[in-house]
Amino acid sequence: MSLSEKAGRRDFIKYLATGVGGLIVGAVIGYGAKPSEVREVVREATVTKEVAKEVTVTKEVPAISKLPKPTVKIGVLGIRSGLWATYGEYIEQGARLAAEEINAAGGILGSNIELSFRDEQADVVKQGRELVEGEKADFLVGVDSSGNALKLGEIMSELNKIFIATHAATHRLTEELVFSKNIKQIFRISVPVYQDGILAAYVAKDLPIRKWAGVNPDYEYGRVSWDFFMKTLKSYRPDAEFVSEQWAKFGTTDFSPFISTVLATDAEGLFTTEWAIELKTLQTQAVEMGLYRKIKAIINPMGYSMDIAYMLGASYPTAEYGTWVSGRYIWPYPPTTVNKEFVERFRRRWGRYPAYSAETTYSAIYLIKYALEKVGTFDIDKLIKAMEGVVIMTPAGPRWIRPEDHQAIYEVPYGRIVHKGAEIPLLENLKVLPAWIYYRHPPFTA
Amino acid sequence: MLESVLFQILIGVYRSSYYWLIASGLTLIFGVTRVVNFAHAAFFVLGGYLAFTFFNLTGNFWFSLAAATLTTGLIGIVVERLLLKPLYRVEVLYQLLMTFAISLIINDMSKIVWGLTAQSIPIPSWFKVQIPIFNRFFPAYYVFVIGSSFLTFILLYILINRTMWGLRIRATWRDLGMAECLKINTQRIYALTFLLGTALAGLGGALMIPVSPVGPGLGDHLIITAFIVVVIAGLGNLLGTYISAYIVGIAESVFILFVPEVDILLIYAIMALILMVRPWGLFGEK
Numbered sequence: 001m002s003l004s005e006k007a008g009r010r011d012f013i014k015y016l017a018t019g020v021g022g023l024i025v026g027a028v029i030g031y032g033a034k035p036s037e038v039r040e041v042v043r044e045a046t047v048t049k050e051v052a053k054e055v056t057v058t059k060e061v062p063a064i065s066k067l068p069k070p071t072v073k074i075g076v077l078g079i080r081s082g083l084w085a086t087y088g089e090y091i092e093q094g095a096r097l098a099a100e101e102i103n104a105a106g107g108i109l110g111s112n113i114e115l116s117f118r119d120e121q122a123d124v125v126k127q128g129r130e131l132v133e134g135e136k137a138d139f140l141v142g143v144d145s146s147g148n149a150l151k152l153g154e155i156m157s158e159l160n161k162i163f164i165a166t167h168a169a170t171h172r173l174t175e176e177l178v179f180s181k182n183i184k185q186i187f188r189i190s191v192p193v194y195q196d197g198i199l200a201a202y203v204a205k206d207l208p209i210r211k212w213a214g215v216n217p218d219y220e221y222g223r224v225s226w227d228f229f230m231k232t233l234k235s236y237r238p239d240a241e242f243v244s245e246q247w248a249k250f251g252t253t254d255f256s257p258f259i260s261t262v263l264a265t266d267a268e269g270l271f272t273t274e275w276a277i278e279l280k281t282l283q284t285q286a287v288e289m290g291l292y293r294k295i296k297a298i299i300n301p302m303g304y305s306m307d308i309a310y311m312l313g314a315s316y317p318t319a320e321y322g323t324w325v326s327g328r329y330i331w332p333y334p335p336t337t338v339n340k341e342f343v344e345r346f347r348r349r350w351g352r353y354p355a356y357s358a359e360t361t362y363s364a365i366y367l368i369k370y371a372l373e374k375v376g377t378f379d380i381d382k383l384i385k386a387m388e389g390v391v392i393m394t395p396a397g398p399r400w401i402r403p404e405d406h407q408a409i410y411e412v413p414y415g416r417i418v419h420k421g422a423e424i425p426l427l428e429n430l431k432v433l434p435a436w437i438y439y440r441h442p443p444f445t446a
Numbered sequence: 447m448l449e450s451v452l453f454q455i456l457i458g459v460y461r462s463s464y465y466w467l468i469a470s471g472l473t474l475i476f477g478v479t480r481v482v483n484f485a486h487a488a489f490f491v492l493g494g495y496l497a498f499t500f501f502n503l504t505g506n507f508w509f510s511l512a513a514a515t516l517t518t519g520l521i522g523i524v525v526e527r528l529l530l531k532p533l534y535r536v537e538v539l540y541q542l543l544m545t546f547a548i549s550l551i552i553n554d555m556s557k558i559v560w561g562l563t564a565q566s567i568p569i570p571s572w573f574k575v576q577i578p579i580f581n582r583f584f585p586a587y588y589v590f591v592i593g594s595s596f597l598t599f600i601l602l603y604i605l606i607n608r609t610m611w612g613l614r615i616r617a618t619w620r621d622l623g624m625a626e627c628l629k630i631n632t633q634r635i636y637a638l639t640f641l642l643g644t645a646l647a648g649l650g651g652a653l654m655i656p657v658s659p660v661g662p663g664l665g666d667h668l669i670i671t672a673f674i675v676v677v678i679a680g681l682g683n684l685l686g687t688y689i690s691a692y693i694v695g696i697a698e699s700v701f702i703l704f705v706p707e708v709d710i711l712l713i714y715a716i717m718a719l720i721l722m723v724r725p726w727g728l729f730g731e732k
Contacts, residue, residue: 081663086563245706246706250667253654254461260699281659288588289583293583307563311659
């Protein structure tokens with residue numbers, strides 16, 4: 001045996017011994033660090049007594065009479081330019097009404113609300129930063145576009161302020177950013193695409209038609225809604241067929257080729273998530289091209305948005321089995337005093353029926369008021385805790401802020417368009433389902 | 447199936463009518479003044495808005511159409527004389543920036559003047575008929591648009607090729623220096639070209655508004671297609687632009703029927719291909 005061989009064997013044994021020694025040490029530590037077994041402790045008489053004791057001890061809540069500073073600054077983001085600029089205006093209307101009411105009644109614990117409005121289309125991340133870092137906004141509310149909400153959402157843990165989305169509908173905002181990525185600063189008070197895709201399918205399944213065509217805007221919202229619609233409908237109506245699937249880009253002025261493509265198939269129903277001006281164009285051209293002679297039903301999730309109701313007015317087309325529409329709030333529902341009085345105040349202030357994003361933004365500001373009054377501080381973690389799990393009464397009904405994904409749970413009906421000579425078309429045959437049935441639930445894996 | 451394709455082609459012909467109305471003015475303006483008018487689609491939208499205003503004032507569709515066309519042309523001249531004339535002798539880049547600025551100004555001014563919601567006017571009652579063809583219904587109004595577009599092509603062709611003014615325009619187009627030597631008032635030609643070009647765009651918008659509501663910023667989406675048409679056609683050829691508008695409109699329409707996922711991509715791909723093979727366009731001069 002040579003010297004090097006001997007040395008090699010010695011080294012080998014050395015390493016082996018170290019390894020085994022390490023394993024033994026590790027095993028000992030691991031065993032020691034093991035969590036103690038859970039043992040059920042059964043304490044009978046003692047438990048009840050202790051519980052009773054806990055119940056009678058009232059937690060000391062210091063009387064909160066003032067906030068640390070005299071103003072509450074809320075940054076409001078909405079689309080203020082381009083084709084959908086009306087929607088930013090609706091968000092502003094809701095925010096202003098809420099702020100005016102609250103300030104007139106003494107503010108939030110004496111502090112006045114100050115609003116700062118920005119155009120989310122002018123780089124939403126930049127606007128969000130300027131509002132929080134530059135203008136020292138305490139909260140952010142609004143955002144119409146799903147794409148913008150996702151972009152802004154990503155930086156909210158860095159900005160560390162609460163952002164309440166009041167329109168943007170992609171489920172990914174709450175399911176991914178809040179639930180999976182734990183960006184707890186994000187809340188959403190408006191119903192997401194569950195309304196557009198899932199509940200729409202519940203309406204579709206009861207209609208006596210089988211073949212559906214889709215004409216949808218080619219972005220996150222359109223794609224996701226159509227996807228949910230197809231999957232949900234197929235699960236209830238295995239005989240359902242999707243005979244045409246079309247994607248229109250932003251700013252489409254002419255839906256004629258899409259309409260004629262639908263006419264080329266044997267579609268009986270049309271599902272479309274087009275909204276705002278493009279919806280008006282689609283409806284106008286659909287009538288002109290005789291689509292309504294062939295299609296027996298139309299499902300248009302955002303079809304009862306107030307801009308459309310006023311723009312189409314008495315010429316809002318109706319199909320044989322109905323033009324089924326909804327929104328993220330519809331002013332006739334629920335028939336509570338809270339809602340009726342809100343609609344009245346809104347009409348007095350702005351001269352029109354409230355758009356859904358006006359109500360959602362209005363309610364978001366009241367949610368902020370509730371949270372601040374509860375904790376009396378701008379401490380983010382305390383505010384988040386206060387909002388999680390709260391049930392708050394709003395014009396759209398009671399909203400429960402689900403703690404896992406910070407999504408407000410409340411239901412909005414679909415209805416058939418009917419003309420009764422009123423200021424705008426009305427809805428009949430309201431189809432309401434409890435939100436539990438059509439919302440998705442954590443862990444959102446299905 | 448054949449009927450579907452034929453009907454789809456017919457729809458494409460209808461859309462091409464608008465593309466021609468925008469592209470014709472664009473290529474005319476560029477050809478004569480060498481200005482790439484980014485604001486051109488904004489004039490298209492302005493024509494629509496003006497038709498809306500005139501219709502609200504008079505209730506007469508024909509008058510609104512004519513008045514909107516003329517007014518857009520006049521606004522075009524004013525813009526050209528005030529904002530573009532000082533820039534003719536400097537670098538092309540500044541003219542580009544100026545036309546871009548003009549489009550932004552027009553967009554935002556229309557928000558102030560006409561508000562944020564989409565505006566439209568009703569289709570005149572005689573056109574509210576649907577013509578059965580290829581087993582479907584083709585709106586009579588669409589036929590009117592196709593016809594009007596064709597008429598403007600004929601009139602423009604006659605103007606450019608058979609009149610004295612047309613001769614002067616063509617001379618300025620060919621060689622500015624030489625035209626000036628021949629005592630052609632090129633400044634007047636520039637102004638006239640802008641009048642014509644923007645009026646054509648305005649006519650397009652006014653024709654569109656009964657069936658496609660106009661909203662602020664609508665032009666931003668149309669200008670791209672207009673540029674594609676002009677690039678494919680190549681500059682300096684009115685007939686070429688007319689044909690190119692039809693190629694793009696019909697192709698777009700048929701793609702939607704057969705390959706809806708990639709219809710937009712295909713149009714750009716066609717443009718890229720043509721640019722690679724014939725960079726001066728299908729009908730342009732080398």
